[in-house]
Amino acid sequence: MEGGDLRWFWSGFDMYERIDNVYSVKGYHEKAGFAPAAAVSNLIETSLNLLYVILVYIYPKNIAPLFGFAGAGLTLSKTMIWILQEHFCGRCSQSSMSTFEETLKFWVAPNIVWVAFCSMIVIKLGRDICSSLNQPDYTPRNATKKRAN
Numbered sequence: 083m084e085g086g087d088l089r090w091f092w093s094g095f096d097m098y099e100r101i102d103n104v105y106s107v108k109g110y111h112e113k114a115g116f117a118p119a120a121a122v123s124n125l126i127e128t129s130l131n132l133l134y135v136i137l138v139y140i141y142p143k144n145i146a147p148l149f150g151f152a153g154a155g156l157t158l159s160k161t162m163i164w165i166l167q168e169h170f171c172g173r174c175s176q177s178s179m180s181t182f183e184e185t186l187k188f189w190v191a192p193n194i195v196w197v198a199f200c201s202m203i204v205i206k207l208g209r210d211i212c213s214s215l216n217q218p219d220y221t222p223r224n225a226t227k228k229r230a231n
Contacts (some may be wrong), residue, residue, distance in 0.1 A: 118165070120160060127156045143216070151207040158200035165193055 130153030135148035168174070180188075 110121065116164070120164075123156065123160050127151075127153050127160075130156065138208060147207045147210045147214075151211060154200045154203035154207065158204055161193060161196045162202065165197075 134150035
């Protein structure tokens with residue numbers, strides 16, 4: 083945010099902050115709750131995604147896709163809520179000073195990327211999870227017995 087210690091690092095954020103008031107100084111002073119809620123959600127998403135990477139590459143476990151699916155699903159859900167909230171409130175958190183091109187470039191395009199990328203991950207990992215559950219010898223009871231042996 084403007085005036086912050088790390089502002090130099092995020093200098094490109096000026097334009098986004100100008101378009102989306104939720105992440106702006108104005109949003110901070112108006113106590114817009116979505117940005118802090120999204121930050122907490124980001125911590126959960128990042129933890130799930132990190133756990134997925136650890137369980138795939140460092141300590142391989144069959145349960146890894148579940149964590150990746152949950153992390154990507156949470157990101158997808160949060161992004162869709164953000165988009166739908168903007169739609170239903172009539173773009174209430176977008177600045178009236180932004181041009182159509184700025185909104186397209188800094189708000190619409192990134193959200194399309196998030197939705198598309200997360201959807202692909204959810205679909206891929208969801209299929210992986212379903213195929214493992216559809217194994218002929220899989221039942222929750224068999225899975226428990228196999229782990230115990």
